[in-house]
Amino acid sequence: MSVIGIDLGNESCYVAVAKAGGIETIANDYSLRATPACVAFSGKNRVLGVAAKNQQVTNMANTIYGFKRLLGRKYRDPQVTFEQKHLPYEMVEMEGGSLGIKVRYLDEEHIFTPEQCLAMLFTKLKDISETALQTPVKDCVISVPAYFTIKERQAILDAAAIADLNVLSLLNETTATTLAYGIYKQDLPLPEEKPRNVVFVDCGQSSLQVSICAFNKGKLAMLSCAFDPNLGGRNIDFALAEHFKHEFIKKYKIDASQNPRAYIRLLAEAEKLKKQMSVNSTTLPLNIECFMNDKDVHGEMKRVDMEEMCRDFFEKIKLVLEECLAKSGLKKEDIQSVEIVGGSTRIPAIKNIIKDVFGCTPSTTLNQDEAVSRGCALQCAILSPAVRVKDFGVSDVINYPISIDVTDSIGGRVTDSMILYEVNCKFPLSRKITLKRSDAFEIRAHYANPVPYMDQEIGKWIIRNVKPTADGRDQVVMVTFSMNVNGILDIKRATVDSTEIVESEPMEEDKSAEENAEQQPPADANSAAAPPPEENKEKKKKPTKKVIHLTVDAINPLGLSVDKMNDRREKEGQMRANDKQEKERVDARNALEEYVYELRNKLSSHEELALYATEAVRENLIKTLDQMETWLYEEGEDCQKQIYKDKLNDLKIQGDPIEKRRIEYERLPVMIEEFRRVL
Ligand code: ATP
Ligand code: MG
Structure with a gap:
């Protein structure tokens, strides 16, 4: 596997x-x-x-x-x-x-x-x-x-x-x-030496991502990351396509925006032209035959014209690079190298911006x-x-800080808000918060700052079975969140350290990798109710203390429900089976067609099979093959796999004996030689 x-x-x-x-x-x-x-x-x-x-x-x-x-x-x-x-x-x-x-x-x-x-x-x-x-x-x-x-x-x-x-x-x-x-x-600084700061720029088809890392042998620290989900090579294709669209309206009186197929072709040609511009600064042509209304079109452009046309785009790229450098706290002089990946970093203007911002010629080690x-x-x-x-230590980092709001009861008012995960936090990672509650309550997680997504919500959970202590005080409720290896947030568990509200059986605590990385939320978070460190130490000293797990209900949990997932998996399985069947059908048709051509050619050639069948058999078989060819292009165009297979077998019954005769004839000298040796 x-x-x-x-x-x-x-x-x-x-x-x-x-x-x-x-x-x-x-x-x-x-x-x-x-x-x-x-x-x-x-x-x-x-x-x-x-x-x-x-x-x-x-x-x-x-x-x-x-x-x-x-x-x-x-x-x-x-x-x-x-x-x-x-x-x-x-x-x-x-x-x-x-x-x-x-x-x-x-x-x-x-x-x-x-x-x-x-x-x-x-x-x-x-x-x-x-x-x-x-x-x-x-x-x-x-x-x-x-x-x-x-x-x-x-x-x-x-x-x-x-x-x-x-x-x-x-x-x-x-x-x-x-x-x-x-x-x-091989040549990274030793762990105790000054790290090598490397910038990575990935500009693909639709987006730009930049990160700055400090490398030492065997480890790296991610210093900063900046991105724009909407800055990629396709922006240039769109700009070029729009330019030529307007030019063709004027020149040929045809409007590509009225014809989706023409527009797609225009975009594809614009992309080709863009790629040629990466290696050629002279005037380059854009030709499309039969573009619309049977008209051929022609346009041309120079790299500098494209750069001028897409000036805003390049300016935005520069801003993202500068943002990444600023976030890292480094200066241009601190950067040792810039590595570029993604198809659009081949564009000379982007390479120049990179050089300008980071002071290094972009390299393509990767x-x-x-x-x-x-x-x-x-x-x-x-x-x-x-x-x-x-062994090379690398972990993903959170790019968007995550906050939570906690209510005093279900549907009640928000009494606590805090940042749960700060930006640049490594994950997988668990976070534990402590709250004082005497009733079931809600926790809502959302992004702390705007993200490139329609809503900022992440999830909502209800923590149930919470009741006051016997003497009417609030319970101390511990809620553990987990950001798993896939960057998905969930509540791992909610517990109380009391035996007074037993409604569920105590459970064994699980120890996962994330849990080992379990941390309190950052010190600056508004986590007034977080327990002092001594309390934690005390808990470790008394492992026998009973932990009661509370029921945590995720409202609209992420991902497909079990039913929907089963349904989608089943549909995918059916489509896959259908594709396989169709492929086998087409393969069977192709095999028959191929046999028809091959056998007919061989029967027509003296070097191949013509000499190994009587004239009557040969002519008859060629006629059958001609009829089969016609059938394949007419009523036999679209048949079941088995029909093609049966027809192929029928033909082979006639063709194979002729092939066999030839093989036997060719082996004859060898057989005679062997026979002589035996005698
Ligand atoms: P994304 O990372 O945005 O999801 P992707 O990984 O599919 O997309 P890449 O394969 O990295 O994208 O890059 C594809 C883009 O690179 C396309 O826009 C393509 O036109 C552009 N590209 C590829 N080669 C060149 C070149 N020589 N000059 C200019 N652009 C190029
Ligand atoms: Mg990519």
Whole structure:
């Protein structure tokens, strides 16, 4: 069983695996290392990955991509509205305001959620890996943008579960990159020496992420992180497409915005032009044949014109880089190197900005496209006992501070508010708070500062079974939160140290890795009721003290309900089985077609089979093959697998004896020689 690392990009995905000899990137069914994050639907099956992207222009309404940015979001989310403008498929509002994607599949209308679409892509990546590695694949580490909120992370976990993948850990893309860098660097300063400060800039198709880390041999400290979820290479494609759209309206009187297929082609050509501009500063052409109304169009542009046109975009990139440097507390001179990853860091203007802000020429020590997947594969190796890797301490950090509000009763007023997790806090990590309560109460968690997500809410819990002590005083309630390895927040338990309100049986305390990292909330939090350290020490001295677990009810818990998950898994299983069946059917048809052509060619050639059948048999068989060819393109175009198989067998009954005669004839000299030797 292999463990894979997946870089889930908005445009393309990479899969890597840790083996005894190092990290390997897995090539897909088209022998490509990048698999487009794209799924499509047809009357017969689903089309996934490269094949989906290849048929996009002819099946636009049923080709789904860009769903990484729709995960966990509601239909009316402004981000969804923004994406909708660029995506040619239909989105609909579903029960509870959730987002659905409407497609025609198997000649019927179907609505899938973005999580289901992602699950389809995961199914493809799993298949690719199993074929390449020739072993079952279940465990994986998946990258997530550092700016993903808890709900978006949960959506990825749901999608993985639908695709029958077991996520050992989600890993921030920034962390994956630093891991890929740090683990192989031989020349890092010793632990007691001054660390090497390295900046990582990842600019992909849709977003920008920057982090600054301090490296010593065997460890790293994340100093700062900054990002913009909406600054990526596609911004330039949009700008170029808009420019040429206006130019073509003037020049050719055709408006690409009126024709989604033309616009998609224009965007694809704009992207090509952008890539050419990265290596060429002269005037470059953009030509599209039969663009609209049978008209060919032509445009041209120079790199400097693009840079001028996208000045705001580059300015925003600069601001994010400067923000990261400011947050790290370092000066430009303290930075030893800048490593760039992500396709858009190939753009010369972005490289220049990086040089300007950090004072270093960007270096490409890392594989620009594969660093994130390699980092994920390394994390797999660290987490799994099967492969031995150097010990390199790396943990994810929280990018958004999390606060909680606590009420005095269910639906009551908020009496305590505090920051539970500060920014840059490493996780997994548990936090314990102490409250004085005499009634059941609510805890609501939310982001302390605005996040790039529609709502700031994270979760709501009700802590039940709380009653006053026998003498009418408040109980001391301890609530332990956990931020798990995937960056998901939950309440691990709520307890009281009293035996007076026994309603549930005392339970054994579990000791997990997170618990070992258990901490009190930061000192500056408004945690007036936090117990003094001595009290903790005292508790440790008296391990026999009874701990009563209170009931914790999560309201609208994150993730799919068991019923929904089972339903989605079942549907995915059916679609997968259908794809397999369809593939076998098409393969059977192709095998028959191939046999028809091959045998007919051989029967026509003296060097092949012409001499091994009588003229009458040969002519008859060629006639049968001609008829079979016609049948394949007419009524036999779309038959069941078995029909093709039966027809192939029938042909082989006639063709095989001729082939056999040839083999026997060719073996004749050898047989005569053997016979002579025996005599
Ligand atoms: P994201 O990280 O935003 O989720 P992703 O990981 O799929 O997306 P990448 O594969 O890192 O994105 O980068 C893809 C982007 O890089 C595309 O916008 C592509 O046009 C751009 N790109 C690739 N090569 C070049 C190049 N030579 N010059 C300019 N842009 C390029
Ligand atoms: Mg990326």
